[in-house]
Amino acid sequence: MDKTNQDRSTRHRRLARTLLHGLLLVLPLMLTACNSHTALRVNFNSDTVGAPPAPLQSTGSVALDLGAGSVTVVAAPTPGMSKGKWGRIHHPAASSAQTALRVDFDQLGGPGRYSLVSVLYIPRGTGMVTVALESSGQPVASFMHINFMPEGYVRIDDGPTVFGDFPHDQSFTLNVVLDIGDNSAVAQIDLLGGMALGSATVGIDPSVLPLAWQFGTVRYMMGLEHTGNFFVDDILVTRAKDVPSPLNITAAALETD
Numbered sequence: 001m002d003k004t005n006q007d008r009s010t011r012h013r014r015l016a017r018t019l020l021h022g023l024l025l026v027l028p029l030m031l032t033a034c035n036s037h038t039a040l041r042v043n044f045n046s047d048t049v050g051a052p053p054a055p056l057q058s059t060g061s062v063a064l065d066l067g068a069g070s071v072t073v074v075a076a077p078t079p080g081m082s083k084g085k086w087g088r089i090h091h092p093a094a095s096s097a098q099t100a101l102r103v104d105f106d107q108l109g110g111p112g113r114y115s116l117v118s119v120l121y122i123p124r125g126t127g128m129v130t131v132a133l134e135s136s137g138q139p140v141a142s143f144m145h146i147n148f149m150p151e152g153y154v155r156i157d158d159g160p161t162v163f164g165d166f167p168h169d170q171s172f173t174l175n176v177v178l179d180i181g182d183n184s185a186v187a188q189i190d191l192l193g194g195m196a197l198g199s200a201t202v203g204i205d206p207s208v209l210p211l212a213w214q215f216g217t218v219r220y221m222m223g224l225e226h227t228g229n230f231f232v233d234d235i236l237v238t239r240a241k242d243v244p245s246p247l248n249i250t251a252a253a254l255e256t257d
Contacts, residue, residue, distance in 0.1 A: 039105040039114075040218070040237035044085035047073040053087055053101070060106045060237075067223065068092065069099030077121040077171070077231040086121070090229040091222040098223025103235055105216045108136055113240040116176040116218060119193075119233045122148055124168035127226025131174065133187075136216025143204055143211040144187060146174070150226075154191065156202055164191045164198020171233075172196035178215070180204075185212045 040060035047053050053062045053073055064071045069091040077086060091099040122129055132145040147155040154164045166172050173192040179185060185204035191197060204212050220232050 035241045036115075036238040037109065037241060038236070039107065039109060039216075039239050040103055040235060042087075042103050042235040043233060044073050044087055047085060049073050049075050049085065057103075061104045063102045063104065065098055065100035065102065065219075065221065067097035067099040069096075069222075071099065071101050074231070077123070078169075081171075084233065086231040086233040087220075088229055088231050089220060089222060091127075091227055094225045094227050096223070098221050100219050100221030100223075101232065102217060102219045104136065105237060108214060108216050109239040111180045111182060111213055114176075114178040114180065114215060115238050115240075116174070116178070116236070118174050118218075118220075118235040119171050120148070120166075120174055121171045121231040121233075122166070122168055123229065126150065126168075126228030126230055127222060128224070129230045130219075130221050130223075132219040132221065133176070133178070133212075133215060134217040134219055135211040135214035137214070140219075141208075141211050142219075143185075143208040143215070144202075146176075146189065154189070154198065154200070156189070156200065157205075161200060161202055163189075163200040165196065166191055166198075167195040170194050178212075180209075180212045180215060183209075185209055 038059050041058040042060065042062060043058065044053055051073060052064060052071055055061050055063065072088050074086050074088045076084060087101050089099055089101055127150055129148040130145050132142040135141045135143065144157060148166060149155055152165055152168065153162050154166065155162045172194050175190045175192055177188045184206065186201060187204060188199070188201045190199045218235070218237065222228065222230065
């Protein structure tokens with residue numbers, strides 16, 4: 001097979017795998033959409049541009065870790081984007097306390113199937129952006145975090161699992177479906193929209209499973225040696241009232257891209 005045909009075959013396989021991942025993403029949402037509880041909805045629509053987000057949102061609440069930076073509401077990440085309010089997390093100084101937007105559920109649901117959807121915009125030149133899934137309450141305790149690396153790929157829990165491509169200077173959607181059971185928990189992570197592409201399915205470390213049972217907070221943050229700013233909007237978390245039977249997913253279908 002010549003190089004042209006090899007490239008075409010590779011693209012076709014990647015497209016087929018992407019369509020399969022999309023199907024696996026949509027099916028659980030279709031099965032649970034009419035039988036779910038909205039635990040969190042944050043879109044900043046009622047907030048004032050130039051001010052911090054209000055603590056009370058459509059569903060759930062917001063808290064800020066200002067560190068050395070700021071969290072404010074803006075009309076849009078760039079002037080050319082369609083109107084709509086976003087949260088801007090700005091972390092200007094390295095080696096300083098993290099700057100974060102923390103969003104808390106209206107109530108805890110315990111084990112079950114959760115869907116987290118949020119829209120992100122990460123400008124070129126921004127350092128590592130982290131989305132952490134946490135238990136509710138204090139002290140802060142994360143059971144999984146997702147790092148959006150400056151190079152444009154995604155890393156899970158600072159470990160070997162890396163996948164996907166996300167665009168800088170464009171909005172894209174992060175979707176996480178969490179199945180949290182009594183004995184194990186699994187997360188399916190998808191990048192959607194525009195030039196974003198990639199999926200990964202990872203098991204939650206059993207040692208932090210008790211934290212997953214108390215899932216009630218999502219934190220969008222930047223810190224450590226990283227600087228820059230990023231934007232988030234349309235944060236939605238739902239919990240299925242009745243968890244559908246697990247899908248029969250083959251190992252080949254679940255390989256990371």
